[in-house]
Amino acid sequence: MLRQLCNQSEKTRNKQLKMKKSIMEKMKVTETVSETILQVSNLTKTYGYELRFSDKLKFGQQVRGALNVSFQVKKGEIFGFLGPNGAGKTTTMRAILDYLRLDSGKVDILGYDHRNDRVEIRKQIGYVPGDMALFENFTGEELIEYFGKFRPIDQEFLQELRSLFRVKLHKKIKNLSKGNRQQVGLIAVMASKPSLLILDEPTSGLDPLMTANFHKVLKKLQKQGVTIFLSSHDLAEVQAICNRVGIIRNGEMILVEAVTDLKAKFLQKLFVQFKGENIPSKEDFEQVKAIIAVENTIPHIFNLKIGKDVGEVLKFISKYDIVRFSCEDADLEEIFLQYYK
DSSP states (O other), rough: OHHHHEEEEEEEHHHHHHHHHHHHHHHHHHHHHHHHEEEEEEEEEESSSSEEESSSSSEEEEEEEEEEEEEEETOOOOOEEEOTSSHHHHHHHHHHHTOOSSSEEEEEEETTTTTTTTHHHHEEEEEETTOOOOOOBBBHHHHHHHTTSSOOHHHHHHHHHHHHHHHOOOGGGGGSSHHHHHHHHHHHTTTTTSSSSEETTTTOHHHOOHHHHHHHHHHHHHHOOOOOEESOOOOOHHHHSSSEEEEETTTTTEEEHHHHHHHHHHOOOEEEOOSSSSSHHHHHHHHHTTTEEEEEEEEEEEEEESSSSSHHHHHTTHHHEEEEEEEEEHHHHHHHHHHHH
């Protein structure tokens, strides 16, 4: 009898442990899902039509804007979206917002379907397009008040934005320069502290001081849990403020990676200065597999670009007398250009 009770007790404990494990796994999955603010899956968008009767006979033309673009943006991160003009950045961003209808694919924003739940999504996101068109007969103050009718404005944060940007909000927008118009648009969009900010070339037209102030604002919003999806041509800007970066080329996503990981693993720059008569030649360096490029404009001094295997290079140069030596990660611009060669 006692053995039977013990067996039953053991079965009960095992059952409880399994239930607890199942609950914990579900909680973990829910937590992981909730961390993804923007999920883009196989987004495809083409422009135009093409009627093809044979390889030689066709009418019209179809242009690819985005092809099977997939990535995700996590809560509280600043995600940089990179690519030259015509690569598909703006097409992707407008398709995400359902301003352009997808040919295929799926987009979830804040857990909502971007097409079926547009109204709910609009309540929680802020969007600054690259070619922001504002009501020209409004003053900056009137525009901010108008935006406030759609989403409550954080008045304390609005005052902070006023002091940082210093644009004259009492003036009519038609009388403002391009940079000042951009500032008005940024203030109006950010004043409500939306959960997700989608920014297409937001610093276009801003001077260096205003750009620096804008970066401070983004960093502050990030600390408060706001998620930022940022398209930019300025690689220094992306490197300075973004956690992860996605690179798009010819409508296809070719890379999604943390900025720090990308810099660390892709390319390193090595400076070395030798002394004496016994020094390696440029041709000697070019025989080392890990070395991508060699620059030798001054005698005894070499600037090298190397891949992952630093050890192979160190082993090679250790045969010679070295005066100076330094090694650093490549910047994002160099990495970006490597992907577009």
